[in-house]
Amino acid sequence: MSNSIELTQESYVDSIIERVVVRNPGETEFHQAVREVLESIKPVVELYPEFEENGILERLTEPERQIIFRVPWVDDQGNVHVNRGYRIEFNSALGPYKGGLRFHPTVYPGIMKFLAFEQTFKNALTGRPIGGAKGGSDFDPKGKSDSEVMRFCQSFMTELYRHIGAQTDIPAGDIGVGNREIGYLFGQYKRITNRFEAGTLTGKGVDWGGSLARTEATGYGLVYFVDEMLKDIGETFEGKKVIVSGSGNVAIYTVQKVIELGGKVIALSDSDGMVYDPEGIDLNSVIEIKEKRRGRIVEYLKTHPSAEYNDNSKNIWKIECDIAFPCATQNEIDMEEAKTLVNNGVLVVAEGANMPCTPEAIECFQKNNVLFAPAKAANAGGVATSALEMTQNSMWESWSFEEVDKKLREVMKNIYSSIKTTAEEYKKDGDLVFGANVTAFLKVARAMMDQGIV
Structure with missing residues (x-):
């Protein structure tokens, strides 16, 4: 039977x-x-x-709502362009939809659905009352003037505004959507609705409803999660050699927190290539290049001529390290890169991007006893802090950086503890992929059961 x-x-x-x-x-x-x-x-x-x-x-596995719309805008030369906008409101069993907006040429329905599906489970793990969503456009902000980005964001929000709200759907930033874009989007929302609803978007400027530590949250949370993993085997970040792919927001603040905890980050990348600095990456130089000038990582060599540059960003995984943080994009580590990392003695691989490791790569890590942290748990710090921003907005309060950071660390500790316990309950000790999926699934599924066939 x-x-x-x-x-x-x-x-x-x-x-x-x-x-x-x-x-x-x-x-x-x-x-x-x-x-x-x-x-x-x-x-x-x-x-x-x-x-x-x-x-x-x-x-x-079926989104509750899929919204697709055109986004016409005019460039600085007066030429008309038309992009496509998306919002996938995937599941609201646990609360209003919550998830970022991504502006990147690779955006299409498959990417949006994957991200919204993952967001549903990630948000469930945070313990906050939020459902899952994702959105964005195939618009590329790279190389555009501030005026062009503003006009695009205003056109995008002119359609999106009717689908969002503090009790309905709360977008945030993602790839290509930072403080500048969130500001333009919120300004247009306020203009159209004639309401200052701070809880409608997260990732806002600190002066007008944003949360301290939100910028740092995903990277910090990722490192806090791995710190809990290391404690379980009697290890710390002290003296560990670390590589981080990407050089955007998540990567930069992952590097910062690793350095604070005593680790040495020796390689960083962007879509053009990677830099290797055996003396340790100079974070201030990276911030100057990537955040202030919006430049390329190759410029690091201008001030650090002893560093090495390779125009193939995937070569970052050939560098010997103790801990690897894939923080760039989906499927950036396949079986070949996983085998190389294993052969080079990697101890921990933790996903900072969404689904950066292929299923074959994950299987390789697990079979070779590499500690593996799945994205839906390890990079949940960003959305957790967005939820903390929502809480501050609803209370008309603003917490200190230290207070938010303390809450963030507690959230990541709780996520690790809960998924580790779930894995143990089902005799899957150490399998955090299983633990994360089951913990999140049961929470969402039981809420759906309670709410009937809707």
Whole structure:
């Protein structure tokens, strides 16, 4: 009888994966994200037949709402351009939709659905009452003037405003959407609605409703999470050699916190290439290049001629290190890079970007006893602090940097503890991928059960 139930439930999970592939053709990132979660939670689905009876997986893999719209704007030469805007409101079982906006040429429905699906589980792990969403556009802010970015953001918000609100959907920043873009978006929202609703967007300027430590939160939270992992094996960051891919917001503040905790970051990258500095990356130089001048990482060599540059950013994974933080983009570490890291003796791999490791790479790390921290848990610090910003907005308060940072560290500690405990309960000790997926799934699924077929 038990074998029959197991086969039935496994067939249910497999049928849902097949359904997602058929209903979302060509959206490979979304397929990958769904497959990773559903295959992981099979043992739990077997224990709760009511999930199948109530169509939980069918509903969980279908966004509640998908919004696609055109975004016309005029450049500084008077030429008209048209981009496409998206907002995928995936699941609101735990609270209003919450997730970032991404402005990048690679944005298309498959990327948006993958990110919104992942966001649903990530947000569940934070313990805050927020659902999952994601949005953005194929607009590229790189090389655009402030005026062009402003006009695009105003056009984008002219459509988006009708779909968001503090009790409905609260967007934030992501790749290509920083303080400048959030400011322009909020200004247009306020202009159209004639309301100053600070809780409608997070990642705002500190002077007008933003939270201290929000800029640093994803990177800091990532390091806090790994610090908890290291403590469990009697280790610390002290003296560890660290590599970090990317050089955006997450990467920069990951580097900063690693240095504070005694580690040495020896390599950093961007989409053009990577720099290796065996003496340790000079963070101030990186901030000057990337945040103040919006330059390229190769410029690091102008002030640090002893550093090495390679125009293939994937070569960063060939450098020997103790800890690796992939913080650039999805699927940046495949099986080949994973094998190289393992052969070079890596101790920990922690995902700072969303889904930066392929399933084959993750399997390689786990089989070789590399401590692995999945993105939906390890990089949840950003959205957790966005939720803290929402709390401050609702209370008309502003907390100190130290207070927010303390709360952030506690959130990351709790996430680690909860997913570690879940893994142990199901005899999957040390498998944080399983622990994160099951912990988040059960929380969302039970809320959906409570709320009926909606």
